[in-house]
Amino acid sequence: EVQLMESGGGLVQRGGSLRLSCAGSGFTFSSYSMNWVRQAPGKGLEWVSYICSSCSEKYYADSVKGRFTISRDNAKNTLYLQMNGLRDEDTAVYYCVRDGATMVRGAPVRFFQHWGQGTLVTVSS
Amino acid sequence: DIQMTQSPSSLSASVGDRVTITCRARQSISTFLNWYQQKPGEAPKLLIYAASTLESGVPSRFSGSGSGTDFTLTISSLQPEDSATYYCQQSYNTAYTFGQGTKLEI
Numbered sequence: 001e002v003q004l005m006e007s008g009g010g011l012v013q014r015g016g017s018l019r020l021s022c023a024g025s026g027f028t029f030s031s032y033s034m035n036w037v038r039q040a041p042g043k044g045l046e047w048v049s050y051i052c053s054s055c056s057e058k059y060y061a062d063s064v065k066g067r068f069t070i071s072r073d074n075a076k077n078t079l080y081l082q083m084n085g086l087r088d089e090d091t092a093v094y095y096c097v098r099d100g101a102t103m104v105r106g107a108p109v110r111f112f113q114h115w116g117q118g119t120l121v122t123v124s125s
Numbered sequence: 126d127i128q129m130t131q132s133p134s135s136l137s138a139s140v141g142d143r144v145t146i147t148c149r150a151r152q153s154i155s156t157f158l159n160w161y162q163q164k165p166g167e168a169p170k171l172l173i174y175a176a177s178t179l180e181s182g183v184p185s186r187f188s189g190s191g192s193g194t195d196f197t198l199t200i201s202s203l204q205p206e207d208s209a210t211y212y213c214q215q216s217y218n219t220a221y222t223f224g225q226g227t228k229l230e231i
Contacts (some may be wrong), residue, residue, distance in 0.1 A: 010179075017140065035221075037169075044212065044223055044224075044225050045161075045163075045169065045212055045214075045223045045226075046206065046223065047214075047220075047221035047223070050221075052217060059219040059220070061220065062126070062220075092135045095168055095169075098172065100171070102175055102178065103159075104155075104156055104175050105155075107158055109154075109156065109174060109216060110174040110216040111171060111174035111175075111214075111216060112159070112161070112169070112171060112214070113171050113180075114171075114172070115168040115169055116168065117168055117198040118168055
């Protein structure tokens with residue numbers, strides 16, 4: 001069974017830093033691309049960042065570019081999100097998400113196949 | 126970024142009803158469209174990917190269709206456990222974006 005367990009959330013002051021971790025189990029972690037997706041209280045879903053299985057490709061939402069850094073340690077089956085310069089609008093539940101993919105007419109269609117339970121980050125002044 | 130717009134934002138229906146939720150992309154995204162279900166206090170769950178492929182374990186009353194800019198999620202015969210918020214999401218490019226969600230009450 002695929003399991004994703006986030007940790008590292010909590011209360012942080014505006015402008016502060018926090019590092020989230022996500023431990024994966026029940027699958028070959030090093031073979032899958034991973035993402036962070038967040039959800040502000042009472043709001044919808046927002047994709048935050050993507051990292052490919054080998055770490056060579058990384059992408060970020062414009063709202064976090066230059067402040068957040070995604071990384072992974074395949075030897076430890078762990079995904080990270082380093083968050084610096086935190087703002088009020090970064091307050092959210094952060095989900096660790098494993099990619100799925102299928103081929104449609106020769107092109108890969110990616111989707112968010114497995115989700116962790118999330119960790120809450122609260123930015124306060 | 127590709128804007129995704131869902132309609133309606135909320136709806137109320139009864140057990141056994143057929144329900145359709147629409148998702149529209151600002152530009153053509155072929156069939157790079159996925160649907161998720163989220164119940165209160167839970168993480169989202171993948172329902173359908175590539176516009177029409179049912180994820181393993183998802184009941185067959187859920188179906189998806191569409192391509193280009195217009196997509197639909199249909200629940201053929203509503204069950205009480207289908208009460209949730211539903212999101213569409215495009216994976217046409219890596220600036221993944223979601224629709225704003227459709228809250229379904231039963």
